[in-house]
Amino acid sequence: MSVTDVSPAVVVVGRAEDVPPGEGRTFVADGEQVAVFRLRNGSLHATQAACPHAGGPLADGQTDVDVLVCPLHQYAYRWSDGSSTSGAAPIRVYPVREVDGDLVVTV
Amino acid sequence: MTMTQTRGILGARLAGASTLHLDDDLDSRSRLVVVGNGMAGARFVEEVLERGGGEQFRITVFGDEPHGNYNRIMLSPVLAGESSEDDIVLNSHDWYADNGIDLRAGVRVERIDTAAKQVHAADGSVTAYDHLVLATGSYSWIPPMNGVRTDEGELLPGVYGFRTIDETRAMLEATSRCTRAVVMGGGLLGLEAARALQGHGMHVELVHAMPWLMNAQLSREAGSILEKSVEELGITVHLDVLATEVLGSEHVEGVVLKDGRRIDCDLLVVAAGVRPHTDVAVRSGLEVERAIVVDDQLRTDDPDVYAIGECAQHRGSVYGLVAPAWEHAKVLADVLTGTNPDAEYHGSRTATKLKVAGVDVAVMGINTPERDDDEFLVISEPKRGVHLSVVIRDDKLVGATLLGDTRKVAFLTQAFDRGAPLPEERIRLLVDLSDGAGSAHGELGVADMPHDSQVCNCNGVSKGDICGAVAGGCGSVGEVMDRTRAGKGCGSCASLVKQIVEWAADGDLAEDPAASWYVPGIPMPKPELMRAIREHDLRSVSAVFAMLAPGGKDDAKSKMGLTSLLKMIWGSDYLPEKDAEFINDRVHGNIQRDGTFSVVPQMKGGVTTPAQLRRIADVAEKYEVPMVKVTGGQRIDLLGVRKEDLPAMWNDLGMPSGYAYGKSFRTVKTCVGSDFCRFGLDDSTRLGIDLETRFQGIESPAKIKMAVVGCPRNCAEAYVKDVGVVAVGNGKWEVYVGGAAGASVRKGDLLATVEGRDAVIALAGRFLQYYRENANWLERTYDFVPRVGLEKLKLVLLEDGEGICAELEAGLQRSVDAYRDPWGQDAEEPATPGQFRPSLPLVALPKVSVR
Ligand code: SRM
Ligand SMILES: Cc1cc2nc3c(=O)[nH]c(=O)nc-3n(C[C@H](O)[C@H](O)[C@H](O)COP(=O)(O)OP(=O)(O)OC[C@H]3O[C@@H](n4cnc5c(N)ncnc54)[C@H](O)[C@@H]3O)c2cc1C
Ligand code: SF4
Ligand code: FES
Numbered sequence: 001m002s003v004t005d006v007s008p009a010v011v012v013v014g015r016a017e018d019v020p021p022g023e024g025r026t027f028v029a030d031g032e033q034v035a036v037f038r039l040r041n042g043s044l045h046a047t048q049a050a051c052p053h054a055g056g057p058l059a060d061g062q063t064d065v066d067v068l069v070c071p072l073h074q075y076a077y078r079w080s081d082g083s084s085t086s087g088a089a090p091i092r093v094y095p096v097r098e099v100d101g102d103l104v105v106t107v
Numbered sequence: 108m109t110m111t112q113t114r115g116i117l118g119a120r121l122a123g124a125s126t127l128h129l130d131d132d133l134d135s136r137s138r139l140v141v142v143g144n145g146m147a148g149a150r151f152v153e154e155v156l157e158r159g160g161g162e163q164f165r166i167t168v169f170g171d172e173p174h175g176n177y178n179r180i181m182l183s184p185v186l187a188g189e190s191s192e193d194d195i196v197l198n199s200h201d202w203y204a205d206n207g208i209d210l211r212a213g214v215r216v217e218r219i220d221t222a223a224k225q226v227h228a229a230d231g232s233v234t235a236y237d238h239l240v241l242a243t244g245s246y247s248w249i250p251p252m253n254g255v256r257t258d259e260g261e262l263l264p265g266v267y268g269f270r271t272i273d274e275t276r277a278m279l280e281a282t283s284r285c286t287r288a289v290v291m292g293g294g295l296l297g298l299e300a301a302r303a304l305q306g307h308g309m310h311v312e313l314v315h316a317m318p319w320l321m322n323a324q325l326s327r328e329a330g331s332i333l334e335k336s337v338e339e340l341g342i343t344v345h346l347d348v349l350a351t352e353v354l355g356s357e358h359v360e361g362v363v364l365k366d367g368r369r370i371d372c373d374l375l376v377v378a379a380g381v382r383p384h385t386d387v388a389v390r391s392g393l394e395v396e397r398a399i400v401v402d403d404q405l406r407t408d409d410p411d412v413y414a415i416g417e418c419a420q421h422r423g424s425v426y427g428l429v430a431p432a433w434e435h436a437k438v439l440a441d442v443l444t445g446t447n448p449d450a451e452y453h454g455s456r457t458a459t460k461l462k463v464a465g466v467d468v469a470v471m472g473i474n475t476p477e478r479d480d481d482e483f484l485v486i487s488e489p490k491r492g493v494h495l496s497v498v499i500r501d502d503k504l505v506g507a508t509l510l511g512d513t514r515k516v517a518f519l520t521q522a523f524d525r526g527a528p529l530p531e532e533r534i535r536l537l538v539d540l541s542d543g544a545g546s547a548h549g550e551l552g553v554a555d556m557p558h559d560s561q562v563c564n565c566n567g568v569s570k571g572d573i574c575g576a577v578a579g580g581c582g583s584v585g586e587v588m589d590r591t592r593a594g595k596g597c598g599s600c601a602s603l604v605k606q607i608v609e610w611a612a613d614g615d616l617a618e619d620p621a622a623s624w625y626v627p628g629i630p631m632p633k634p635e636l637m638r639a640i641r642e643h644d645l646r647s648v649s650a651v652f653a654m655l656a657p658g659g660k661d662d663a664k665s666k667m668g669l670t671s672l673l674k675m676i677w678g679s680d681y682l683p684e685k686d687a688e689f690i691n692d693r694v695h696g697n698i699q700r701d702g703t704f705s706v707v708p709q710m711k712g713g714v715t716t717p718a719q720l721r722r723i724a725d726v727a728e729k730y731e732v733p734m735v736k737v738t739g740g741q742r743i744d745l746l747g748v749r750k751e752d753l754p755a756m757w758n759d760l761g762m763p764s765g766y767a768y769g770k771s772f773r774t775v776k777t778c779v780g781s782d783f784c785r786f787g788l789d790d791s792t793r794l795g796i797d798l799e800t801r802f803q804g805i806e807s808p809a810k811i812k813m814a815v816v817g818c819p820r821n822c823a824e825a826y827v828k829d830v831g832v833v834a835v836g837n838g839k840w841e842v843y844v845g846g847a848a849g850a851s852v853r854k855g856d857l858l859a860t861v862e863g864r865d866a867v868i869a870l871a872g873r874f875l876q877y878y879r880e881n882a883n884w885l886e887r888t889y890d891f892v893p894r895v896g897l898e899k900l901k902l903v904l905l906e907d908g909e910g911i912c913a914e915l916e917a918g919l920q921r922s923v924d925a926y927r928d929p930w931g932q933d934a935e936e937p938a939t940p941g942q943f944r945p946s947l948p949l950v951a952l953p954k955v956s957v958r
Pocket of ligand 2: 144145148169170179180181182183214215216243269270271384387415416418426427428429430432461565597
């Protein structure tokens with residue numbers, strides 16, 4: 001990565017209603033695959049789409065207010081910083097917000 | 108971004124938290140500096156604080172590692188994926204701050220100016236001390252091998268020692284990328300690493316320079332029995348050979364052994380022994396032999412400098428275990444705080460009880476006779492992987508080795524530690540000859556254990572200490588463990604601690620409540636939870652969390668179990684929530700390693716038709732299914748189907764789901780039975796189809812598999828199914844329950860012999876419902892049936908001893924009525940937006956190969 005392209009991209013990836021409550025869906029933002037989750041408490045979270053453990057589809061995982069659980073081997077990752085509760089490699093988390101019903105991700 | 112930047116710091120403080128320091132000049136306390144924040148250093152600080160040393164000393168701790176203090180012993184279970192990082196933190200950064208200790212985490216000490224009494228650290232800081240304690244521990248020794256280091260002197264990428272959490276994390280991460288590991292070293296650490304990596308599905312080969320495994324602790328004979336057990340795990344063992352060269356320029360590619368053999372690998376773990384960290388002491392002019400030389404008060408040749416733990420050499424001995432390190436910490440805290448200025452350390456007799464690569468091992472003292480009149484008793488059962496031996500000198504136990512069976516360890520440890528008298532019949536030391544009169548497990552009963560016998564070797568906790576804690580008001584095993592620290596080291600004594608606590612409390616004990624909860628997120632056992640759900644009329648998983656979870660907090664790992672329970676309780680009146688389902692249930696297929704799914708159409712009793720086969724063949728072609736396979740459940744699996752193709756595929760198939768993905772009723776396997784087989788006593792195929800029709804799709808605590816066979820030849824394996832039915836002639840059928848032939852193999856128990864097909868269907872239904880209502884989440888019938896007991900089942904299900912049979916039948920009927928084929932349902936209209944949207948659309952992941 002060169003020095004010039006470090007400025008973050010702010011991308012509209014989809015509509016809020018594309019992500020049902022408690023679930024995740026994968027989108028592409030600026031060439032990156034990003035999984036966006038809407039928790040039952042209304043908060044939005046975005047992570048890298050593939051699990052660092054063995055490539056599991058994180059958008060197919062299960063969620064609660066603290067963690068995201070990968071569907072393949074049940075590794076759990078904290079929303080707060082992407083770290084894994086089991087000491088495995090962390091996932092990337094991206095800022096995400098809702099603007100006029102659009103999902104806006106910063107990658 | 109590099110890995111180290113994103114890595115969490117174990118036991119870290121929240122961002123922004125800071126510590127206030129007293130102005131140096133105003134503080135009259137003397138300055139105590141500890142170098143090394145490992146298991147000895149941090150324990151020493153705890154011991155000092157316990158003796159009121161916080162008033163006496165201003166304490167500074169230097170730690171090379173950025174983390175708080177963690178339990179190094181538990182790195183093996185962390186590597187194996189059995190413990191989480193968070194569980195092994197002993198002292199977090201907060202703990203240091205709360206106790207007014209200045210923790211310099213991530214700062215390496217370089218040398219000590221003993222004349223000026225100052226510590227020089229790598230960050231350029233200079234810290235004055237009045238008393239200095241070196242607790243620098245050991246590091247993994249990397250034997251000389253060509254190519255093991257890069258030109259910069261770093262280990263070649265892919266090569267790791269096994270000593271720190273950072274190394275453990277790196278190896279864990281490597282398990283997802285790498286497939287073949289070589290572990291160098293057949294001692295405790297090497298074996299632990301090998302087993303952990305193998306558990307992650309890696310191919311593991313172990314290279315040991317000595318002629319047998321764990322040669323430092325075990326005799327040759329015991330070592331070779333251990334070797335057999337290790338090989339049975341699937342780990343290849345190469346003995347008596349050195350590795351001389353590491354291959355690969357950018358990353359490890361293999362190792363070359365001295366005899367010229369080459370072993371390919373993409374991960375190399377070096378566990379060839381440890382060496383004490385003595386560089387600081389050497390540079391500072393302290394006396395160092397194998398380690399830093401100390402006297403009986405742990406003092407080095409400089410009167411104000413002490414050394415404890417693995418970096419210390421006391422009376423010629425250097426220890427590699429935590430128990431001596433913690434004894435050092437106690438004695439030195441006594442001396443420095445003045446609690447007991449004459450306290451002395453006289454060496455440790457190390458008795459270790461470990462689980463090495465899944466095999467129980469306990470060793471103490473010597474392992475072979477050394478003198479002519481030493482008595483030596485050996486019991487060796489290589490087939491069972493058991494090897495027991497004792498060495499006796501002058502009627503005292505001077506050594507014992509227990510491999511594969513450590514039931515006698517409590518008594519032997521005590522005989523070894525205290526010189527307790529030995530039985531005349533020496534064989535009683537190793538086996539029970541009690542004609543069945545002794546305790547059921549052949550163990551020295553906890554009641555008979557002397558008060559002072561040591562239970563936790565790591566923390567030196569005796570049976571008396573544990574009883575004292577119970578008498579002092581500790582009401583649960585957890586509290587006793589917190590109070591006494593028993594079981595908080597390697598954890599191998601945990602079950603003994605539990606037994607003693609239970610015995611001492613004599614029934615007056617709060618159980619660990621979480622153990623009885625149905626799911627981790629709701630603090631209720633299953634019956635209570637079911638009552639609460641009915642009482643509050645909770646029909647969705649989110650309603651259950653809101654009403655019953657502490658703080659109304661949801662919990663990802665509880666959702667699947669709750670969904671199953673609600674479906675059972677409410678039948679079609681349950682309020683579905685997709686996010687409360689596991690992905691398999693959301694899209695009605697089993698997720699595969701690459702994010703695709705498998706499709707298994709229902710094929711009742713394993714019976715199909717040419718038309719059905721033709722349809723499956725057409726669909727497989729149309730959707731380019733990578734593999735079509737006949738399953739062990741007598742149906743056909745279409746594997747590797749893209750998520751987005753699922754609805755169209757179901758439509759084309761026009762067959763109901765076989766539920767091969769759910770915690771639910773699966774299949775009924777059948778044999779051809781009386782219609783075709785010359786031995787068939789009854790129509791097993793028909794009965795199998797009827798059972799499958801009745802129970803299709805019913806959710807249960809774990810999967811349910813059934814089989815029906817036409818005679819006791821058992822061609823469809825009915826004896827090893829959750830429910831197995833065997834025709835015995837004259838319209839009679841035997842019904843077996845609790846059988847399995849998966850990870851556990853168990854022959855089912857004969858519940859009853861009944862007459863007629865309807866009676867079989869009714870009894871199987873009652874059993875199924877009783878299991879659904881009473882089993883723990885994920886408890887298969889092979890655990891449930893022995894737990895409840897066959898007699899109880901017979902009483903409830905056959906004699907209606909509890910008067911609940913009508914209720915059971917009604918409960919089951921509710922679920923039968925609620926059945927709707929999910930494929931027929933969701934194929935028409937998705938349950939949620941994007942239900943079948945790919946979750947990994949763009950990356951080229953390893954695909955299931957096309958056959
Ligand atoms: C497809 C099949 C293997 C095959 O190619 O034949 C299979 C495939 C899987 N089995 Fe199995 N089992 C299959 C028959 C069996 C059998 C044999 C049988 O049913 O007669 C057993 C032993 C019987 C038993 O269960 O007691 C069996 C014991 C297991 C176990 C061990 C369960 C246990 O508690 O002992 C697991 C692991 C688990 O459930 O946690 C498992 C898990 C799995 C999973 C679901 C692993 C997973 O979670 O992804 C595999 C899914 C592959 C896929 O993507 O579709 N499978 N599995 C068989 C499907 C049968 C079917 O038509 O439904
Ligand atoms: C995987 C594994 C499994 C084990 N299993 C068992 C077991 O089952 N039973 C058992 O009894 N023992 C076991 N052990 C051994 C046990 O962990 C050690 O005996 C114990 O940790 C020794 O404590 P210590 O404080 O002397 O050394 P350590 O715990 O290694 O602590 C030393 C610390 O000092 C730091 N340090 C070193 N030099 C400097 C410096 N110059 N400046 C600043 N800091 C420095 C190091 O970074 C380290 O953090 C195991 C060890 C490992 C690695
Ligand atoms: S035995 Fe079953 S679980 Fe194991 S790999 Fe084969 S199909 Fe998967
Ligand atoms: S792929 Fe995510 S946990 Fe294994």
